[in-house]
Amino acid sequence: MIPALTIKNLSKVYDNGFEALKGISLTVEQGDFYALLGPNGAGKSTTIGIVCSLVSKTDGQVQVFDADIDEDFPAAKKYIGIVPQEFNFNMFETAFDIVVNQGGYYGMPVKLARQRAEKYLKELGLWDKRAVATRTLSGGMKRRLMIARALVHQPKLLILDEPTAGVDIEMRRSMWDFLQKINAEGTTIILTTHYLEEAEALCRHIGIINHGEIVEDTSIRELLRRLQREVFILDSVEDLPEDLSLPGFVARRIDAHSMEVEVEKGQHINQVFAALDAQGIHVSSMRNRANRLEEMFVSLVEGAA
Amino acid sequence: MNASEQCRAFMTIVRKEIKRYLRIWPQTLLPSAITMSLYFVIFGSLIGSRIGEMGGFSYMEFVVPGLIMMAIVTNSYSNVVSSFFGSKFNHSVEELLVSPTPNYVILLGYVVGGVTRGLFVAIVVTLVSLFFTRLHIHNFFIVIVIVLMTSTLFALAGFINAVFANSFDDISIIPTFVLTPLIYLGGVFYSMDLLPDFWAGVSKLNPLVYVVNAFRYGVLGVSDVNLLFSFGMIGLFTAAAFAFSMHLLNSGKRLRQ
Numbered sequence: 001m002i003p004a005l006t007i008k009n010l011s012k013v014y015d016n017g018f019e020a021l022k023g024i025s026l027t028v029e030q031g032d033f034y035a036l037l038g039p040n041g042a043g044k045s046t047t048i049g050i051v052c053s054l055v056s057k058t059d060g061q062v063q064v065f066d067a068d069i070d071e072d073f074p075a076a077k078k079y080i081g082i083v084p085q086e087f088n089f090n091m092f093e094t095a096f097d098i099v100v101n102q103g104g105y106y107g108m109p110v111k112l113a114r115q116r117a118e119k120y121l122k123e124l125g126l127w128d129k130r131a132v133a134t135r136t137l138s139g140g141m142k143r144r145l146m147i148a149r150a151l152v153h154q155p156k157l158l159i160l161d162e163p164t165a166g167v168d169i170e171m172r173r174s175m176w177d178f179l180q181k182i183n184a185e186g187t188t189i190i191l192t193t194h195y196l197e198e199a200e201a202l203c204r205h206i207g208i209i210n211h212g213e214i215v216e217d218t219s220i221r222e223l224l225r226r227l228q229r230e231v232f233i234l235d236s237v238e239d240l241p242e243d244l245s246l247p248g249f250v251a252r253r254i255d256a257h258s259m260e261v262e263v264e265k266g267q268h269i270n271q272v273f274a275a276l277d278a279q280g281i282h283v284s285s286m287r288n289r290a291n292r293l294e295e296m297f298v299s300l301v302e303g304a305a
Numbered sequence: 306m307n308a309s310e311q312c313r314a315f316m317t318i319v320r321k322e323i324k325r326y327l328r329i330w331p332q333t334l335l336p337s338a339i340t341m342s343l344y345f346v347i348f349g350s351l352i353g354s355r356i357g358e359m360g361g362f363s364y365m366e367f368v369v370p371g372l373i374m375m376a377i378v379t380n381s382y383s384n385v386v387s388s389f390f391g392s393k394f395n396h397s398v399e400e401l402l403v404s405p406t407p408n409y410v411i412l413l414g415y416v417v418g419g420v421t422r423g424l425f426v427a428i429v430v431t432l433v434s435l436f437f438t439r440l441h442i443h444n445f446f447i448v449i450v451i452v453l454m455t456s457t458l459f460a461l462a463g464f465i466n467a468v469f470a471n472s473f474d475d476i477s478i479i480p481t482f483v484l485t486p487l488i489y490l491g492g493v494f495y496s497m498d499l500l501p502d503f504w505a506g507v508s509k510l511n512p513l514v515y516v517v518n519a520f521r522y523g524v525l526g527v528s529d530v531n532l533l534f535s536f537g538m539i540g541l542f543t544a545a546a547f548a549f550s551m552h553l554l555n556s557g558k559r560l561r562q
Contacts, residue, residue, distance in 0.1 A: 014562065052403045055562045074306055074405035082403050088396035092328075097321075098400075104317025105404035107310025149400070 002066055004030045004079075004157045004188035005051065010060030012046050012212075020046040022212040023060065028190055028205070030065075030156075033183050035199035035220075036192045037297060038209035044192045045085060047209070048161050052082045064157060078106065081155030083146045085162045085192075091135035095126055098134065099149050106153035113152060120148035124178065140171040147175070151182070158182070159190045164198060176202055196297055200224075208297065230263050231289040234272070237282040246275045260289060306405050314406040315414050322418025326384055326425075333384070334426060337376045341430045344372050345437045348494060360496050360527050365438045370521040371493030374455065376430045378488060378516070379480065381423035381456035385415050385463035386476045393467065398560065408554035412464065412547075419460030420453065427452060440524065447523035447532070454539050455516045459484075461546035468553045468560065487513045492521075497529035512542050 005028040012021040021043045028034045038044050049055030051062055053073060062069045067076035089098050096117055103113025121127045124144040129137060134145060143163055150158060160179075164172045172195075179202060183189050193199055199206060199220070206223060208216040216223065235258050244253040249272060250262040261272050269286075276283060306314065326333040345365070353364030360367055392398040401411050434440060442448055462479075470476045491513025497505050508514050515535035522528035528535070554560070 049562065053561070054399055054402060056557055074407070077403060077405040080403070084396075084399065086396060088399045090392070090395055090397045097324075101317050101321055102400055102404070104320075105314050105401055105406050107306050107313050107405070109313060 001030055003027045003063075004032065004065060005190065006061075006063040007047070007051075008061040010047065010050065010062060011058045012043075012050065012055065013058045020212050021050075021058075021060075024209065024212070024214045026207050026214055026217050028157075028188060030188055031183070031186060032188055032205055033179075033203045034188075034190045035203035035206045036190060036209060037196070037199060037206060038192075042209045043212045044209055045161055048082070048159055048190075048192065052080050052159065053077060078153070079156045081150035081153065081158045083143075083150045083158070083160040083163050085165065087142050087146070089134060089142075089145070089149070092133055094131050095121060095134055095137070095145050095148075096130040098145065099152050102149045103152040108153060116152045116154070117148070120151050121145075124148050125174075140167045143167055144171075144175070147178070155187070157188045157190070161192050162194060163191070164193065164195060172198070229265065232261050232263060232269065232272070233287050233289050234259050234261060234276075234283050235285045236276070237284050238280065240281065241279075246272060249275070306407065310405075311407060311410050314404070315410045315417075318401075318406075318411065318414025319417050319421070322384070322388060322415065323421055325388060326418075326422050333380070333422065334429065337380055337426045338429050338433055341372050341376055342433050344368070345434060349437055360498075360525070360529075362525055362527070363438070366525065367496075367521075368494055369434045369438055369440065370524040371491075371517045373427055373430050373434065374452075374517050374520045375488050375493055376426045377423040377452060377456050378459045378513070379484065380426040381419040382459040382463040382466075382484060383480060384422040385419040385460045386466045386470070386480075388418065389415055389464055389467035390470045390473070390476050393470075393560070394473075402560065409551060412461075412550050412554060415464055416457055416460040419463060420456040423456035423460070424452065442524055443526035444523050448520065451516070451519045451523055451536075451539070454536075454543060455520070458512070458516075458539060458543040458546060461543065461550050464550050465546065465553065468550075468558070487511050492517045492529060512538065515539050 005026075007027070008025050009023045010021055010025070011019070011023045013019050024043070024047065036044050036047065046055055050057045051064065051069075053069070062076075064076040064079045067073075067079065069076045093101075099117035099121060100110070100113045103116060104110065108116070117130075118127070121130055124147060126141060126144055126148060129141060134142065137145065143166075147160070147163065163179075164175055167175065176198070179189060179191075191199070191203060203220055206216065206218065206220050207214055233254070239256050240253050240259055242253065244251055244259060246261065249267070252260045254260055263269055263272065273283060348368055349365035353368065356364040358364070389398070392401075431440065466476060466479045490508065491511050492508070493513075497508060497514070497518075500508060509530070515530060515538045518528040518530045519532060519535035519539065522532050522535075
């Protein structure tokens with residue numbers, strides 16, 4: 001099956017001489033939910049900008065399904081729906097007009113564009129706001145509007161550049177559910193995000209870009225499998241002794257009812273419970289000290305620095 | 306995109322443009338009607354009655370075609386420059402740039418949007434002028450063709466201005482310091498016969514001279530310059546502006562990074 005997106009040796013040097021991309025290559029398979037991660041200025045938005053024609057590439061090849069952007073960019077554009085990082089619509093127009101007009105730009109008949117606008121505005125909870133000037137919408141509503149606009153021509157590849165930035169937790173969760181639904185229906189999704197929890201929850205594959213180079217391109221499962229160490233915080237029912245020690249583990253007492261335990265690769269959390277049980281200590285709750293992907297991300301980015 | 310898809314994209318841009326200027330009609334349509342009414346009162350009735358005839362017509366009859374054309378020029382220009390620069394400023398132009406709409410369709414959509422506003426205002430100003438003078442159309446075909454060519458030319462000029470503009474100041478500099486002087490020096494208020502030879506020669510570099518005189522010929526049947534030469538010059542300026550606009554869009558300068 002032909003990949004949804006194939007990037008080969010893509011480079012970009014801006015007019016001021018800044019080399020944003022240094023010959024990156026990556027492949028996103030059809031139906032995938034792919035996370036493109038990287039610190040600010042790493043080259044994520046430049047990559048996305050080139051794929052959807054807002055940035056001119058310096059060199060390299062980009063193919064969207066069967067369409068090479070150098071040979072048939074209009075065909076490639078038809079496959080893509082883009083949700084940019086910044087709000088990029090006319091704040092004086094209504095949500096309905098914005099979505100319908102976008103359908104028109106893709107050559108859709110007005111009637112069909114109106115039907116699709118209704119469908120996606122309803123699915124994204126914006127139907128009640130369809131006739132108001134978009135400047136009056138909240139930040140979360142504006143982000144959902146950009147998703148509705150990107151979907152009006154039913155693209156096979158949806159690219160979202162930090163879609164949940166500045167969105168509250170409840171809204172973020174409902175956006176996750178929506179994205180998972182359309183991914184399950186067959187839309188390939190590429191997502192950039194600063195919320196690594198988001199990438200871990202949604203995505204199956206991940207590419208990490210830093211200083212214009214891909215430093216990792218693999219499945220999230222494989223990435224997490226490589227994690228050497230995890231730190232857990234355990235809350236106890238009983239008071240913890242001042243001289244807390246767990247043989248074989250690095251453990252630290254935080255306060256009378258909580259402790260921090262490092263579990264190395266090859267060790268099991270059950271061993272921690274057994275050692276605590278032997279001391280008459282029972283665990284009431286447990287959590288990761290930090291997001292697992294975040295630890296891996298930091299180590300990869302720092303390692304490449 | 307096939308032809309019918311391109312046609313739908315084109316119509317979408319035109320509809321959006323018309324809706325935009327109708328939504329803000331007190332800013333887009335009303336000022337021209339008021340300004341031109343003042344011109345008719347002051348230059349046509351008050352001062353014009355003391356000037357007497359010009360080119361064989363009353364001064365009011367002489368200035369009406371020029372003033373209608375002045376409204377067409379300023380409105381077709383300012384519609385495209387403000388709309389396209391606005392879409393650059395709020396980044397909504399990206400809606401078009403990421404779509405498969407061909408560049409020439411984008412350009413034609415904005416230009417036709419500007420042309421419709423020019424025509425709309427021309428009709429309003431013409432109706433206002435009927436309160437001040439009787440208008441006899443000498444050649445209706447020439448009037449229509451010259452109106453369409455002129456509004457197209459200045460809509461294209463507005464597009465070029467919008468592409469190069471970096472701020473809202475930049476979209477008012479050209480109309481204030483270039484367009485308005487060209488209009489005033491383009492024979493709206495006087496006949497070229499009144500100018501010394503040197504300045505009459507210099508005036509021939511001004512595209513507004515051909516526009517105003519060709520339109521005046523269509524309305525009154527008199528012109529200071531040869532009609533065919535006027536059409537040729539307007540066509541030449543339009544072709545050059547279209548080619549340059551397409552170059553800007555295709556190269557992506559100031560639109561894409």
